[in-house]
Amino acid sequence: MRTLFSPRVLGAVAASTVTAFAVAACGASTSPSDTDAAATVSLQNCGRAVTLHGPADRAVTLNQGATETALSIGAQGRMAGTAYLDDAVAPQWQAAYAQVPVLDKKDYPSREALLEAKPDLVTASYSSAFDDKAVGSQESFDELGIATYVSPFGCKDKSKRPPVTWDSIATEITDYGTLFGREGEADAVVARMRETLAGVESHAPARGKTILWYDSNTTTPYVGGKAGGPQLIIDAVGGTNVFAATDAAWADGSWETVLAANPDVIVLADASWDTAEEKKNYLRNDPALRDLKAVRDNAFVVVPFSASTPGPRLIEGAALVAEQVGGGHA
Numbered sequence: 001m002r003t004l005f006s007p008r009v010l011g012a013v014a015a016s017t018v019t020a021f022a023v024a025a026c027g028a029s030t031s032p033s034d035t036d037a038a039a040t041v042s043l044q045n046c047g048r049a050v051t052l053h054g055p056a057d058r059a060v061t062l063n064q065g066a067t068e069t070a071l072s073i074g075a076q077g078r079m080a081g082t083a084y085l086d087d088a089v090a091p092q093w094q095a096a097y098a099q100v101p102v103l104d105k106k107d108y109p110s111r112e113a114l115l116e117a118k119p120d121l122v123t124a125s126y127s128s129a130f131d132d133k134a135v136g137s138q139e140s141f142d143e144l145g146i147a148t149y150v151s152p153f154g155c156k157d158k159s160k161r162p163p164v165t166w167d168s169i170a171t172e173i174t175d176y177g178t179l180f181g182r183e184g185e186a187d188a189v190v191a192r193m194r195e196t197l198a199g200v201e202s203h204a205p206a207r208g209k210t211i212l213w214y215d216s217n218t219t220t221p222y223v224g225g226k227a228g229g230p231q232l233i234i235d236a237v238g239g240t241n242v243f244a245a246t247d248a249a250w251a252d253g254s255w256e257t258v259l260a261a262n263p264d265v266i267v268l269a270d271a272s273w274d275t276a277e278e279k280k281n282y283l284r285n286d287p288a289l290r291d292l293k294a295v296r297d298n299a300f301v302v303v304p305f306s307a308s309t310p311g312p313r314l315i316e317g318a319a320l321v322a323e324q325v326g327g328g329h330a
Helices: 007-027 062-072 090-097 113-116 138-143 166-180 182-203 230-238 257-260 276-285 314-325
Strands: 041-045 048-052 059-061 079-083 102-104 121-124 147-150 210-218 222-224 251-252 265-270 300-304
Touching: 041 166, 048 147, 059 062, 062 079, 062 090, 062 121, 062 166, 090 251, 102 113, 113 138, 121 166, 138 147, 147 166, 166 182, 182 314, 210 230, 210 257, 222 230, 265 276, 276 300, 300 314
Parallel strands: 059 079, 059 121, 079 102, 121 147, 210 265, 265 300
Antiparallel strands: 041 048, 210 222, 222 251
8 A cells, every 4th residue: 555654653653552551551559449439439321320339349341342441441450350352452451451350251251150250330342241141131230239331332222322433432431430430540541542533633544545344254244334433443544434324333235335436445353253364365365356456455454353343442443544554564
């Protein structure tokens, strides 16, 4: 791909993002005794009240997004367990993650294993975590006096979901600050996110380029639409989403649309359940898709799946896309 500006500039942006979040995760001590637990904590989430008698000190996070949001504000000392990774935990949070018991790395834990952790708060990225086939309904936790929180972008009632914007991502991060009694740390994470975003937007290395955000599947591609993290990243780097007319965060696309658009860049989500390499191999070996401009030019951008979902790591995804579109290759 043609270099639109010095790759060192956005390389520095990406590096500073990782360093800044690492400082947050490794900052002040996070033992429960650090915060006065006398004050009641309460906020609204997906139309439900979340109330604790004080900041959470035995939280369990049920998805990677929830886990990394908690780690981003340095809350590992207040966590009794984590579960369900999509890919590797971000390097800046791995040391903090290692301090938290893993109840199930690849899936939701059993309800029994979760309750054995004696949580006072259970958080998730998706409402499906609180299905009877997973850990049980939120109402069942209410009966046990255990608070629950779902990412606003994953509310079961879709009418309660806010538009996916950088401001609404900031709101979720500050919610975590409230729940864990780490408001100052959450504010710092948001400030760094906005600073990095401003740098990416000012360079807009994908201006004039069309982008396919390819998540998974082959027969029918699962793609990034206009209502989720991928669109926020594409907007930040100045590109045009091939599936910008699709009113969803993620949706089934069509190879016919991709062939007609002939994108300049293809972003590949790298997940444990569908790797970027698998998708590259498919595109390079399909008789029609191998002639796409992006495939011929090797114009692939690789982003960890967890850096494409709304949360504190989405800004890392924006910096990675900006750096790779600006001259690097994956």
